Amino acid sequence: MEKKVESGMSSIVKTITSVMVGFMMLFAGYFILFGDEVPGGGFPAGVMMALAYILITLAYGREFVEKRVSGITASKLTDVGVLIFLFVGFFGLYFSGTFLNNFLQNNESLFFTSGTIIINDVAVALTVGMSLYLIFLALAIFGRVVCEGSLCKDLGRDSEEEKE
Amino acid sequence: MNTILLLHLLLVFMVIGSIITVEIKNMLSAVISVGAVGFILSVTFLFLGAPDIAITQVIVEILSLILLIRATINVDNVAIEEKGESIFSNRTTLIFVGIILVFAWIAFQSLPAFGEPSMRISRYYLLNAYSKVGASNIVASIILDFRAYDTFGELLVLFTSISGAFAVLRRGKIDKHKDHLKIDLET
Amino acid sequence: MTLYFLDFLLFMIGLYALVTKRHIVKKILGVAIMEYSVNLFLILIGFKMSGTAPIMVADMDFATFIRTAVDPLPQALVLTSIVIGLGTLALMVAIAIRLYERYGTFDMHEINRLRG
Numbered sequence: 001m002e003k004k005v006e007s008g009m010s011s012i013v014k015t016i017t018s019v020m021v022g023f024m025m026l027f028a029g030y031f032i033l034f035g036d037e038v039p040g041g042g043f044p045a046g047v048m049m050a051l052a053y054i055l056i057t058l059a060y061g062r063e064f065v066e067k068r069v070s071g072i073t074a075s076k077l078t079d080v081g082v083l084i085f086l087f088v089g090f091f092g093l094y095f096s097g098t099f100l101n102n103f104l105q106n107n108e109s110l111f112f113t114s115g116t117i118i119i120n121d122v123a124v125a126l127t128v129g130m131s132l133y134l135i136f137l138a139l140a141i142f143g144r145v146v147c148e149g150s151l152c153k154d155l156g157r158d159s160e161e162e163k164e
Numbered sequence: 165m166n167t168i169l170l171l172h173l174l175l176v177f178m179v180i181g182s183i184i185t186v187e188i189k190n191m192l193s194a195v196i197s198v199g200a201v202g203f204i205l206s207v208t209f210l211f212l213g214a215p216d217i218a219i220t221q222v223i224v225e226i227l228s229l230i231l232l233i234r235a236t237i238n239v240d241n242v243a244i245e246e247k248g249e250s251i252f253s254n255r256t257t258l259i260f261v262g263i264i265l266v267f268a269w270i271a272f273q274s275l276p277a278f279g280e281p282s283m284r285i286s287r288y289y290l291l292n293a294y295s296k297v298g299a300s301n302i303v304a305s306i307i308l309d310f311r312a313y314d315t316f317g318e319l320l321v322l323f324t325s326i327s328g329a330f331a332v333l334r335r336g337k338i339d340k341h342k343d344h345l346k347i348d349l350e351t
Numbered sequence: 352m353t354l355y356f357l358d359f360l361l362f363m364i365g366l367y368a369l370v371t372k373r374h375i376v377k378k379i380l381g382v383a384i385m386e387y388s389v390n391l392f393l394i395l396i397g398f399k400m401s402g403t404a405p406i407m408v409a410d411m412d413f414a415t416f417i418r419t420a421v422d423p424l425p426q427a428l429v430l431t432s433i434v435i436g437l438g439t440l441a442l443m444v445a446i447a448i449r450l451y452e453r454y455g456t457f458d459m460h461e462i463n464r465l466r467g
Contacts (some may be wrong), residue, residue: 036299039406041307043434047223082323085316087329099313114299117308120315124308127319128434131326132227135441138333139234139448140244167401175357182361182384186368188387192377198380205387212394213404216358216409217352221390224437228383244454256370261363265356272355290417294407297407302405302420306427318431325438329445 007061009164017059024052028125035121036114042121046128053133062141071137074130088119167211174208191236199229216303353424362387375447375457382443386436390429397422 008014031038032043059064093099178253181201185194209218276282283290289306299305306317361384368381398421405423407416447457454462 041304044219120308182364300407300421322438329442350460
């Protein structure tokens with residue numbers, strides 16, 4: 001009978017993290033959806049998303065996080081954020097004649113009363129949040145990459161077999 | 165009158181905090197006191213009538229404290245101390261800083277008086293933001309509708325600097341031979 | 352006017368740390384202090400005496416709002432500047448960590464001696 005080694009921090013930290021991450025993502029979503037009426041906007045929303053992911057990474061260890069949101073997913077989401085902004089600009093060019101024009105402005109629907117501000121907020125929050133999460137992963141988690149043929153495996157930060 | 169006195173007090177606290185940051189020898193204490201300067205700055209933004217900048221400054225301060233503590237704490241020893249003298253001599257730099265401060269005092273006389281901004285460009289934004297865009301937060305409607313092109317450029321700058329940091333931090337690949345791979349799989 | 356001068360004193364303290372100290376992380380802290388002082392200066396320029404934040408509450412008179420609102424344009428510029436400052440700080444910390452792993456020290460004199 002061997003004991004399973006738990007990674008990450010103690011179970012008190014894990015329990016509190018699982019409650020607080022929900023509140024952090026809710027706060028970020030509140031800033032994105034109501035960014036045109038409440039002080040805040042897209043930038044604090046993105047940084048708060050990055051902080052929520054950093055908290056999960058610190059409390060649960062890197063194997064838990066790599067199955068769910070790995071570094072490759074984070075870098076793809078960064079590109080998606082910039083591309084959403086670009087496409088909104090081109091839609092403005094197609095509908096109204098100038099780049100990044102607000103083509104939905106001042107209508108009466110529930111969420112889009114201020115036009116393309118909400119879509120731009122989502123793009124900004126995705127780009128900022130995933131960029132900062134990626135730089136945290138690169139500073140703290142990623143180690144040396146070992147390749148055999150075409151299989152590449154990523155050793156952790158404090159592995160002793162690759163010191164030169 | 166009360167607001168002006170409070171702003172002076174907060175700025176004096178920030179100057180004292182930054183002098184402590186620069187002169188203290190233990191690196192972990194220096195990082196903590198730069199965090200304290202950032203939080204006092206956020207309170208100053210709140211008293212200057214900029215609530216969304218105060219929110220952004222608090223959150224960015226927390227993240228930059230995480231990055232700076234990662235730089236100062238190592239596996240070998242915690243909180244590396246600073247040793248030795250400086251590159252330029254201390255007294256020469258202080259004399260030059262004093263001369264620059266004297267000239268700055270003269271130069272700041274020609275700025276407009278504190279508390280009366282000439283809002284030539286912002287008058288258009290304040291008058292037309294609610295009727296043309298439909299948003300109540302004027303700062304959000306400036307950065308995402310009137311000047312959305314600048315925000316697009318800012319996203320590209322952030323993207324590029326994070327890609328640059330990622331490229332600097334990437335370590336090399338090591339190719340193992342085929343028989344070494346067999347030994348690894350067997351154990 | 353003394354507020355502008357105290358702000359410039361903060362900038363000079365950050366510049367002094369960047370020029371004079373030997374430890375790399377102290378230089379990075381000097382750059383961070385300079386960024387704080389520049390953002391504060393931009394917001395101080397746009398402050399109106401006994402003014403309110405530029406956010407329209409529902410039942411506010413429009414003419415009063417125009418007369419007492421703080422200048423919103425420097426706030427829009429500072430908002431992006433704070434986040435870009437965080438990005439450049441991340442890049443500087445990454446370079447400092449790579450220098451430590453390559454030369455084994457944070458001291459700039461030692462790195463200049465060991466280089467090459």
